[in-house]
Amino acid sequence: MGIHCLVCIKSVVRAAPKGVGPRTPENSELNPFDRPALEAALQIREAEGGSVTALSMGPEVGLEALAEALAMGADHAILVNDRVLSGSDTLVTAQVLAAAVTRIGPVDFLFFGTRSADSDTGQVGPQTATLLGIPFLGGVKEIRRGDTAWEIRRVMDDWDELWQADTPLALTIHPRAYPPRSIALPGIAQAYDSLEIDTWRLADLGLTADGVGLAGSPTRVVRLQEVRRDRKCRMLEGEPQEQVDALVAHLGRLGAMESS
Amino acid sequence: MTEPFYHAKHRVLRRTVRAFCEQELRPIAAEIDREARFPWEVVEKMGRLGYFGIQAPSGLGGAGLDTVSYVIIIEEVSRVCAAIGLCLSVHNSVALYPILAFGSSEQQQRWVPPLARGEKIGAFCLTEPNAGSDPGSIVATALPDGDHWVVNANKVFVTNGGIADVCLIFARTDPQAGRKGISVIVAERGVPEFVVGDLEDLCGMRANPVTSVRLNDCRVPRDHLLGKPGQGLAIGLAALDIGRVGIAAQALGIAQAALEEGVRYANERRQFGVPLSRHQAVQMMVADMATQVDAARMMVYRAAFMRDSGDPVSLAAAQAKLFASEAACTVTDSAVQIHGGYGYSKAYAVERYYRDARVTRIYEGTSEVHRMVIAREVLG
Numbered sequence: 001m002g003i004h005c006l007v008c009i010k011s012v013v014r015a016a017p018k019g020v021g022p023r024t025p026e027n028s029e030l031n032p033f034d035r036p037a038l039e040a041a042l043q044i045r046e047a048e049g050g051s052v053t054a055l056s057m058g059p060e061v062g063l064e065a066l067a068e069a070l071a072m073g074a075d076h077a078i079l080v081n082d083r084v085l086s087g088s089d090t091l092v093t094a095q096v097l098a099a100a101v102t103r104i105g106p107v108d109f110l111f112f113g114t115r116s117a118d119s120d121t122g123q124v125g126p127q128t129a130t131l132l133g134i135p136f137l138g139g140v141k142e143i144r145r146g147d148t149a150w151e152i153r154r155v156m157d158d159w160d161e162l163w164q165a166d167t168p169l170a171l172t173i174h175p176r177a178y179p180p181r182s183i184a185l186p187g188i189a190q191a192y193d194s195l196e197i198d199t200w201r202l203a204d205l206g207l208t209a210d211g212v213g214l215a216g217s218p219t220r221v222v223r224l225q226e227v228r229r230d231r232k233c234r235m236l237e238g239e240p241q242e243q244v245d246a247l248v249a250h251l252g253r254l255g256a257m258e259s260s
Numbered sequence: 261m262t263e264p265f266y267h268a269k270h271r272v273l274r275r276t277v278r279a280f281c282e283q284e285l286r287p288i289a290a291e292i293d294r295e296a297r298f299p300w301e302v303v304e305k306m307g308r309l310g311y312f313g314i315q316a317p318s319g320l321g322g323a324g325l326d327t328v329s330y331v332i333i334i335e336e337v338s339r340v341c342a343a344i345g346l347c348l349s350v351h352n353s354v355a356l357y358p359i360l361a362f363g364s365s366e367q368q369q370r371w372v373p374p375l376a377r378g379e380k381i382g383a384f385c386l387t388e389p390n391a392g393s394d395p396g397s398i399v400a401t402a403l404p405d406g407d408h409w410v411v412n413a414n415k416v417f418v419t420n421g422g423i424a425d426v427c428l429i430f431a432r433t434d435p436q437a438g439r440k441g442i443s444v445i446v447a448e449r450g451v452p453e454f455v456v457g458d459l460e461d462l463c464g465m466r467a468n469p470v471t472s473v474r475l476n477d478c479r480v481p482r483d484h485l486l487g488k489p490g491q492g493l494a495i496g497l498a499a500l501d502i503g504r505v506g507i508a509a510q511a512l513g514i515a516q517a518a519l520e521e522g523v524r525y526a527n528e529r530r531q532f533g534v535p536l537s538r539h540q541a542v543q544m545m546v547a548d549m550a551t552q553v554d555a556a557r558m559m560v561y562r563a564a565f566m567r568d569s570g571d572p573v574s575l576a577a578a579q580a581k582l583f584a585s586e587a588a589c590t591v592t593d594s595a596v597q598i599h600g601g602y603g604y605s606k607a608y609a610v611e612r613y614y615r616d617a618r619v620t621r622i623y624e625g626t627s628e629v630h631r632m633v634i635a636r637e638v639l640g
Contacts, residue, residue, distance in 0.1 A: 025271055068272050182283075183276045185310030185323035185333075192269035193324070 002050025003167075005041035006104060007074070007111040008097055008128070009034040009056050011065040012118040023061045030065035033113030035072075035180035037173040040143060041111050042073045042181070048145070051075040053104060057085065057096050063197055070191035071183045078104070082202040087214030094127035096212060099205040101132060108167040114139060114175055122172075129170035136170045137163055141177040265328055265565040273325070274332050280309070281340040289341040292467035293612050296459065298423055299344070299467065306348075307378020311337075314352050316360060321373035327502070327564040331509040335560070338513025342616040343467035345513055349506035350419045351375070354499040354624070355382025355428055358444065362487035362495050371426055371446065383424035384503075385415035385473050386496060393629045395496060396439040400431035400475075408479040409433070409445055415473045419623070422459055422469025425449050429475065430496060433489050442492035446484045453478035464615030501574055503624045504581040505567065508560045511581075511588035511620040515553045518588075518595035518613045522549060525599050525608075542598060549591045556584040575637040582630040585620035592617040 012031040013023065041052045054069035056062040057080040066077035080100050088096065101107060110132070112125030129136035142153040149164040152171065202212065214220060236243040251257035284302045292299050306312065314330045316322020323329075330352065338345030356375050359368060374380040391397040400413030413429050427447050434441035447454060457472030487495050523546060526537040536542045563576040595610040596603035603610045621627045 025268065029275065064268055064272065067268065068276075071272060071276070182280050182305070182309055183272075184308070185273070185276075185314065185325060185329075186318055188269060188273050188276065189318065189324040189329075192267070192272075 003044055003048045003108045004050055004106060005044055005052045005109045005111060006101060006107045007034070007038050007041045007052065007054050007069070008124070009038065009054055009065055009069055009113070010116050011056065011058055011062040012116050023059050025061050025064050028061045028064065030068045031113055031116050031118075033115055033117060033175050034065075035113075036175060036178040037111040037113050037171075038069055038072055038074065039178040039180040040140075040171075040173050041109065043178065044109065044143065045073075050108070053078065053107075055097065055100055055104070056080070057088075057093055057100070059086075066197050067191050067195060068183070070195075070197075071187040072181065073187065077197040078200060079197055080200045080202075080205065082212075084202060084209040084213045087217060087220065088212055089217035089219045090121050090123040091127060091219070092212050092217045094124050094131055096202075096205065096207065097124065097128045098131040099207055100200065101128070103200075103205060106168075108169070109143075110134065110168065110170040112170070112172045114172045125170065125172045132168075132170070134168045134170050135165055137165065138172045139174045140171045141174050143171070265561040267328075270328055270332055273329055274336060277333050277336040278339075280306075281337055285337070285341040285344060289467075290606075290609065290612065292341070293343065294466075294606070296461075296466040296469075298347075298469050303344070303347070303378060306344075310376075311348055312351055312378035312381075313356065313372070313376025314348075316356060316372055316376040320360075320368060321376040323376075327505065327567040328561065331505060331560055331564040334506050334509035335513040335516070338510040339517045340513075341467065342510060342514050342613070343465045345510045346465050346468050347381070347420055349503065349510055350384060351382045353503040353506045354384035355420075355424075355426065357502055358428060358486060358495050358499045359446070361498060362444075362491070364483075366483070367446070367486070375426060380425035381420050381423045383418050383420040383427045383473070384499065385413065385418050385427050386430045387417050388414055389416055393626060395430065395493060396442070398430055398432070398442065400429065401435060402429070402431035402433050402443065402445045402480070403435075404433070404482070405479070407482050409482060409484070411445055411447060411475040411478045411480050413473070413475045416457075417460065417470055417623070418473045419468060419470055421456060421471030421473050424473075427473055428486065429473075430492050433485075433492075437490060439493055440490045443489050444486040444492045444495050445480055446486055447475060447478060447480050451478060462619075464612070464617070464619055500624055501577050502567070504577040504630075505560065505563050505573070507620055507624045508556070508563065508577070508580040508584040511584040511617065512553070512556050512560050514613050514617045514620070515549075515556060515584070515588040515591040518592040518610055518617075519546075519549045519553050521608070521610050521613070522546060522591075522595035522598045525595075525602075525610075529599075536598065545594045545598060549594050552587040552591050556580070556587040559583050575634060578625075578630045578633040578637070581625065582627050582634065585617075586627060588617040588620050 010031045011028045014027050014029045045052050052074045053076040054066050054074040055078050062079050070077050115122035126136050137152050140152055140154050144151050149166050152163040154161050236246050310323035313322030314325050318324040334345050334349050359371050375382050388398050402409040402411045413431050429445045429447050432441050433443040453476050455474040460470045526542050527535050529536045559580040563580040566576050567573045592614040596614050599610050602608050
């Protein structure tokens with residue numbers, strides 16, 4: 001039987017020099033914050049048996065992120081892709097993912113990265129868990145099987161917390177926990193030689209166009225503007241001691257350091 | 261822009277290999293060059309990840325990838341550490357490939373899995389003190405004696421020599437038959453008659469343990485003959501066709517690295533009140549470098565793509581190797597020039613690229629030999 005781990009992943013924009021543009025495989029990649037989540041799922045499968053499913057919602061470039069998940073070792077991959085999903089905010093994304101998770105069937109662990117490298121909201125994991133009505137723990141560092149329940153360790157500020165929980169359970173994995181494995185070359189060959197990624201449309205999930213995309217989203221991005229940070233270079237002069245004193249005094253004025 | 265020759269798989273592969281090289285090889289590349297040290301700690305990881313069996317079938321422990329993938333891997337590894345790119349190129353193309361193409365099923369079962377997993381390293385032993393560009397003039401012999409060959413050979417400039425367990429030895433099995441009397445014998449290290457010489461103190465590629473390999477009355481079992489007796493030079497040439505694509509990819513990787521460093525420095529360094537990149541003299545250099553790298557890339561990937569399509573590849577491989585290796589020397593030279601005095605210092609990576617590039621015009625066929633091959637193909 002084993003443990004069924006479902007990992008929600010995202011294809012993120014790697015570099016968008018001029019704001020939002022068309023998504024291509026060249027400017028997209030698997031969200032780096034999702035890799036530790038995939039790694040955690042693969043480690044659970046290796047220790048407990050079972051399977052790992054990768055799930056993504058988004059445009060077709062998501063196929064590449066899913067293929068990468070398969071190359072890493074995931075067993076199944078599903079892309080929810082429909083033109084009308086374009087413009088969906090985090091709430092709608094969570095609704096769609098929750099519908100997909102329900103369709104996939106029984107899941108023990110539902111994994112997310114803590115956030116995405118491009119839109120950086122950190123909302124989709126907890127929102128999906130809430131919609132599914134399953135418990136959620138964020139920023140998880142370690143998952144292990146205890147005597148009576150799963151034990152989940154997370155670190156908050158200077159506190160190390162140990163939680164007990166039963167599955168099904170939704171988790172986001174801390175970016176520095178579970179360093180992702182290097183993808184083995186045979187994994188790439190195998191993933192692509194028989195690339196099996198299911199593509200689901202909105203209708204497959206029993207959702208309608210008016211509830212998703214821009215139309216169904218309670219929030220929307222109305223403006224996107226690059227933030228320019230002014231950087232000033234000031235050369236300090238004098239003997240080294242004078243330069244250090246001037247630097248300390250300056251940092252003190254900025255409040256970055258206590259001045260003596 | 262290598263898209264015409266690409267599948268989605270190749271994009272993921274390049275990203276994967278680049279990430280691995282940046283993480284594992286970049287931090288040690290300068291140090292292993294300085295210390296002339298072979299980095300087993302990284303090589304063992306690469307073995308587990310499939311880098312030593314790129315085109316070997318998965319059933320024999322390989323990664324089961326195509327030639328375009330092979331070229332991507334050699335280019336990306338060489339972009340960070342050419343000496344390890346060299347190790348992989350030689351191991352995969354001129355040591356492992358002949359066993360896959362010419363070995364019996366029993367030989368493949370014996371040698372391919374440990375080679376493909378990087379547990380054993382392969383080498384190609386053709387060159388002798390008086391036979392390099394003219395392989396037909398080798399004097400090594402392998403004479404039958406009961407169940408064995410008695411091999412006497414003095415092979416020099418053996419890439420991977422210091423670490424190789426499985427060596428393809430080119431030797432005369434029929435001393436009377438001239439070029440048709442040369443065969444390939446697979447000799448395994450580990451007997452006293454198999455002697456590995458001292459490390460060559462080379463200009464570049466210093467992390468690769470290049471040595472001589474000498475076999476003195478070394479008895480090798482009869483079933484270690486690869487292919488048929490007298491097939492040696494044909495095996496060698498077939499291996500060098502794919503080997504040349506690998507060396508071309510290696511030269512491309514070095515040139516790409518030099519271009520990146522040249523551009524970075526040109527944008528950082530200021531002279532006469534503006535960055536170097538604002539000076540037309542530097543712009544002209546960068547334009548030529550970028551063009552050379554791009555042209556080399558087209559030729560290298562075309563040759564790999566042709567090979568995957570089943571087309572004859574000797575001409576395309578020779579042209580790619582000639583052009584890419586010459587380009588690597590020109591581009592690394594320009595990168596040093598952009599860096600000025602700093603480019604001549606070991607403090608900057610372009611100094612290493614400049615040294616590493618030079619040998620790509622020499623090994624696995626000099627530029628001059630490649631021009632001979634190309635002229636022969638073109639003139640008919």
